[in-house]
Amino acid sequence: MDLNNSITDVPGIQVGHAHDLEALTGCTVILCGGGATGGVDQRGGAPGTRETDAMHLMHLVQQVHAVVLSGGSAFGLDSATGVVRYLEERGIGFDVRVARVPIVPAAILFDLGIGRADIRPDAVMGYQACLNAGINSLDSGNVGAGAGATVGKIRGIEWGMKAGIGSASLEITEGIVIGAIAAVNAFGDVVDPASGEILAGARSQPGSDKMFCSTLSVMREMAGDKPIVYGAAGHTVIGVVATNAKLTKEHACKVAQMAHDGLARTIKPAHTMLDGDTIFALSLGDRPVDVNIIGAFAAEVFQTAILNAVKFAQPAGGLPAASYPASFP
Numbered sequence: 001m002d003l004n005n006s007i008t009d010v011p012g013i014q015v016g017h018a019h020d021l022e023a024l025t026g027c028t029v030i031l032c033g034g035g036a037t038g039g040v041d042q043r044g045g046a047p048g049t050r051e052t053d054a055m056h057l058m059h060l061v062q063q064v065h066a067v068v069l070s071g072g073s074a075f076g077l078d079s080a081t082g083v084v085r086y087l088e089e090r091g092i093g094f095d096v097r098v099a100r101v102p103i104v105p106a107a108i109l110f111d112l113g114i115g116r117a118d119i120r121p122d123a124v125m126g127y128q129a130c131l132n133a134g135i136n137s138l139d140s141g142n143v144g145a146g147a148g149a150t151v152g153k154i155r156g157i158e159w160g161m162k163a164g165i166g167s168a169s170l171e172i173t174e175g176i177v178i179g180a181i182a183a184v185n186a187f188g189d190v191v192d193p194a195s196g197e198i199l200a201g202a203r204s205q206p207g208s209d210k211m212f213c214s215t216l217s218v219m220r221e222m223a224g225d226k227p228i229v230y231g232a233a234g235h236t237v238i239g240v241v242a243t244n245a246k247l248t249k250e251h252a253c254k255v256a257q258m259a260h261d262g263l264a265r266t267i268k269p270a271h272t273m274l275d276g277d278t279i280f281a282l283s284l285g286d287r288p289v290d291v292n293i294i295g296a297f298a299a300e301v302f303q304t305a306i307l308n309a310v311k312f313a314q315p316a317g318g319l320p321a322a323s324y325p326a327s328f329p
Helices: 073-089 123-131 215-222 249-266 291-311
Strands: 014-020 025-042 063-070 106-108 165-173 176-184 189-191 198-200 237-246 278-288
Touching: 014 123, 025 073, 025 123, 025 176, 025 237, 025 249, 063 073, 063 123, 063 237, 063 278, 073 106, 073 123, 165 291, 176 249, 176 291, 189 249, 189 291, 198 291, 237 249, 237 291, 249 278, 249 291
Parallel strands: 063 106, 237 278
Antiparallel strands: 014 025, 025 063, 025 278, 165 176, 176 237, 189 198
């Protein structure tokens, strides 16, 4: 099976991005208009979400029709309204007899500290992302929800680096595909799990013989001293894993939970009180596969999506990027 290393390799998934590259903010929609069994797992102490309760067990709704990943902090949740309108116009949604109500969970990241804080994704941008679905779905880096994404901000954003949004996919066995997309706006550093090397993160001050100062090393120095400044809060990695394997709602939540292992392997530290890390899981198929297998590879593919978000990022907002060494001051 030929793959494009994108979540769109999962049949039934479409991705659309919309952004303002001057304001450095944007949103990404993952469309599954035919409906998908959905689950979610949210970790960290600073989440910003919409409609995630509907995805938990013992709730009525069994399927979702889109997921929105957005910048703009809490303001960016408005982008999901545009996606709801787009789907309603096409007769897609949960049938309540008098109308069809699209189920559109969403999660946001904080990108107000770069670009312009007074411009955020709204319903118009969310609608445009739907119109763009399939046009730029393979794009990574400074697009959509990754337009204003940054990492390594323990010493302030001015010592961080530009990140973005990335995607990945793999075929577990013949015909069974799992894909992921991740917008990477972590408080911590992005690390290559194979080598332990920091790919993007908190940079060292001028005069140091090291490119990175390591967020964990800085935290060690702060131990027993003053706490991390909570004014620096608002980071977060958000994303989606999807598969054409058949999952129950309970299993989808388990896959979302296991996908966080990929996040924890690549982000150090992960799931802090300053992050609102949230992963959605979608099932769009009818072939049964053991949930442990899907969950194990969900972690692998989400890990790759995070690494791609950094590898494809470009310098912006005065911050360097890993793929452009010349951008380092």
